[in-house]
Amino acid sequence: MARIIDGTAIAREIRAEVAAQVAQLRAEGTVPGLAVVLVGGDPASEVYVRSKTRACQEAGMHSRLLQLPETATREELFGTIDGLNADPDIHGVLVQLPLPPQLNAKEFLERVSPAKDVDGFHPNNVGRAFVGDPQGFVPATPAGIMELLRRERIDTHAQHAVIVGRSLIVSKPLASLLMAPGANSTVTLTHRHTVDLAQYTRMADILVVAVGKPGLITAEMVKPGATVIDVGVTRVDDPSNPRGYVIRGDVDFEAVAEKAGAITPVPGGVGPMTIAMLLRNTITAAQRVHDRASRKAKAGAR
Numbered sequence: 569m570a571r572i573i574d575g576t577a578i579a580r581e582i583r584a585e586v587a588a589q590v591a592q593l594r595a596e597g598t599v600p601g602l603a604v605v606l607v608g609g610d611p612a613s614e615v616y617v618r619s620k621t622r623a624c625q626e627a628g629m630h631s632r633l634l635q636l637p638e639t640a641t642r643e644e645l646f647g648t649i650d651g652l653n654a655d656p657d658i659h660g661v662l663v664q665l666p667l668p669p670q671l672n673a674k675e676f677l678e679r680v681s682p683a684k685d686v687d688g689f690h691p692n693n694v695g696r697a698f699v700g701d702p703q704g705f706v707p708a709t710p711a712g713i714m715e716l717l718r719r720e721r722i723d724t725h726a727q728h729a730v731i732v733g734r735s736l737i738v739s740k741p742l743a744s745l746l747m748a749p750g751a752n753s754t755v756t757l758t759h760r761h762t763v764d765l766a767q768y769t770r771m772a773d774i775l776v777v778a779v780g781k782p783g784l785i786t787a788e789m790v791k792p793g794a795t796v797i798d799v800g801v802t803r804v805d806d807p808s809n810p811r812g813y814v815i816r817g818d819v820d821f822e823a824v825a826e827k828a829g830a831i832t833p834v835p836g837g838v839g840p841m842t843i844a845m846l847l848r849n850t851i852t853a854a855q856r857v858h859d860r861a862s863r864k865a866k867a868g869a870r
């Protein structure tokens with residue numbers, strides 16, 4: 569039976585570390601602030617943005633939720649982002665995805681100031697992460713996966729990591745983190761056009777699945793002893809559940825847990841890490857502003 573990687577517990581540890589950093593920054597006069605922009609009323613997005621603002625409050629950070637209607641125009645969303653880019657109380661800005669169909673996400677992700685882009689989706693930060701520049705922000709979910717592996721002491725060195733999915737939010741940045749010096753994995757990225765997916769997944773020492781297809785990965789597709797990281801979070805209708813749905817990952821958890829060496833559950837695996845790492849990126853953004861202001865003040869005093 570695989571070891572279950574408890575993302576909720578690890579995220580709690582990270583959030584406690586963040587709270588300690590917030591206390592330090594507050595004592596020095598800076599209150600880290602995160603603004604979350606939600607367009608429309610996607611039920612899952614509403615849950616995620618509420619979790620983000622609640623997590624900020626629990627860590628002692630300032631948080632602001634800006635809600636625009638489903639019918640919001642391009643100009644309205646640009647205006648909202650521009651206002652937040654210029655607001656000195658806000659250190660991190662994110663636009664919750666997905667956006668309604670009339671809005672092209674790419675335009676808005678590029679509008680967020682790279683210095684406040686704590687999601688790490690602006691091309692400046694994507695490029696910096698790709699070249700290994702620590703000044704860039706790494707997207708929260710892949711950063712959270714690397715942190716889970718590190719804290720669980722799962723060795724990535726010379727391991728074969730197979731990623732299923734090719735999104736900008738998870739898979740592409742994760743591939744670059746896993747192959748970077750220090751992590752040293754050999755990475756294979758697969759996607760919907762990959763022929764015979766199982767031939768790749770069976771080779772994986774570390775298998776990461778991020779496609780949003782419940783139960784896609786069965787036990788036959790997994791190498792014995794592998795580490796399996798499930799990023800899928802799909803709501804599946806279930807009238808017997810008080811919420812009317814259950815959350816399912818991309819992995820057939822019960823069967824795969826019999827064969828894998830370690831596995832993340834859904835819920836309670838990667839998801840909570842996404843929020844914890846977002847807070848961490850926001851602290852980094854606030855710390856940079858704080859340090860710049862302190863240097864300026866010192867230079868002025870001389």
Ligand SMILES: Nc1nc2c(c(=O)[nH]1)N[C@@H](CN(C=O)c1ccc(C(=O)N[C@@H](CCC(=O)O)C(=O)O)cc1)CN2
Nearest residue numbers: 615616662663664665666687801835836837839840842
């Ligand atoms: N601007 C962004 N949009 C989206 C991101 C993102 O990182 N930035 N990622 C996802 C959604 N997401 C955060 O925004 C997110 C997804 C899942 C979880 C989570 O904790 N899931 C729980 C289950 C939650 C539930 O019960 O519904 C779990 O897996 O345990 C947190 C954040 C897409 N959009």
